[in-house]
Amino acid sequence: MAYVRGAGQRTKPTTTGIMVVPLLASTLILGCSVPSSETASEDLQIVNGSAQTLVLGDSMRLEAVVMEPLPRRLSGEVIWRTEQTDVIALAPDGAVTPRGVGAATVTAEYQGRSATVAIKVSSPTVNAPASLTLRPARLTLSSGQTGTLDAIARGPGGKVIDDPSLQWRSSDTEVIAVESGRLVAGRPGEAVVSATLGDLSSSAAISVVASQVPPSEAMNRAFPDAEGFGAEALVRCDRSNVQILRVTTTASTGPGSLASVLDQVDGNRLTLVLFAVGGTINGGVELRSGCVYLAGQTAPGDGIQVIGLNGNVAFR
Numbered sequence: 306m307a308y309v310r311g312a313g314q315r316t317k318p319t320t321t322g323i324m325v326v327p328l329l330a331s332t333l334i335l336g337c338s339v340p341s342s343e344t345a346s347e348d349l350q351i352v353n354g355s356a357q358t359l360v361l362g363d364s365m366r367l368e369a370v371v372m373e374p375l376p377r378r379l380s381g382e383v384i385w386r387t388e389q390t391d392v393i394a395l396a397p398d399g400a401v402t403p404r405g406v407g408a409a410t411v412t413a414e415y416q417g418r419s420a421t422v423a424i425k426v427s428s429p430t431v432n433a434p435a436s437l438t439l440r441p442a443r444l445t446l447s448s449g450q451t452g453t454l455d456a457i458a459r460g461p462g463g464k465v466i467d468d469p470s471l472q473w474r475s476s477d478t479e480v481i482a483v484e485s486g487r488l489v490a491g492r493p494g495e496a497v498v499s500a501t502l503g504d505l506s507s508s509a510a511i512s513v514v515a516s517q518v519p520p521s522e523a524m525n526r527a528f529p530d531a532e533g534f535g536a537e538a539l540v541r542c543d544r545s546n547v548q549i550l551r552v553t554t555t556a557s558t559g560p561g562s563l564a565s566v567l568d569q570v571d572g573n574r575l576t577l578v579l580f581a582v583g584g585t586i587n588g589g590v591e592l593r594s595g596c597v598y599l600a601g602q603t604a605p606g607d608g609i610q611v612i613g614l615n616g617n618v619a620f621r
Contacts, residue, residue: 348372349418351411357424359393359403362461367399369413369420384414392426434469435461437505439498444509446481446490447516448547449575451600454486454509456500472501481511482549482579484603489577491547548576552609555584562586563611570597580604586611 352368359365369383387395389409394402401411403426413420436459446452458469473483480494488498490513499508548571553561563578563586570576576597583606601609 349413349415349420351413351420351422357401357422359401359424359426360429360461361403361406361426362429364400364402367401367411367413367422369399369415371415371418379415382415386412386414393424429461434458434466434502434505435463437469437500437502437507439500439507439509442509443512444488445512445514446488447514448490448493449516449577450490451602452488452490452511454483454488454498454500456486456502456507458502458505469502474499474501478549480513482551482577484551484579484581485605487603489547489549489579489600489603491549491577546574548574549579550576551579551581552586553581555582555586555609557587567597580609583607583609585609587613
């Protein structure tokens, strides 16, 4: 008995001893791809070639590459063109500098190929802040002493922005209290005062040390720089752990009112009352402690006036 292999199949023996080889029903043709004599078409592209928006005072640099198929940078071989020379200035290396408000089209040319990009130039937002700085960046005060931080905001061209709308914050209000850049030192310690303007922020490190008032001055001032009503009447109060309270409304009663704040006074400590509002407070207010200093100079605007506190007392 014998077998014959053909086309990958095994034959079965016949009873007559004749070998049968099956025929393929179809012919298998094997082939392979032949490389084309044509290369992939090269494509010129501007790397940052999506629509661009620039502001007067900005600048940018365009760059072109050839895809073959990986990007190949072109150095000194690209010709850059624009017809809107009143809107942008275009340098041979692709640098773009805005000249005026408007729209421009930039074309890059290389060996018969070209690519374009649209550029829009707009005016800077009026008073848009570009930087914010607090000065001084570090300050040391004695307990009960006042100080000031200056916030300098500048626009994109470096011009100072007048009266920026700042948000002030102290990391520890028991150490240092802040109202519109005006500082009042509390107990000894360290704190960070920060100012925020939009997405910008700047901070200053404040150190508060125990008050060291010379004996010759002890009967003259409650603390350095004290002014106005009560400035010379608080010498016996403990100034090593100053209590800081804040008036937030000119209402005669209720939360944040002067009456409510005075109810919180600790008679054993020097208490500084700060004013976050300006205007007139009507209604009788009683001072039960001699260790209270009404810091009227912290009030915004024209100051604060209290009617009914030891008569008619005005603070500036």
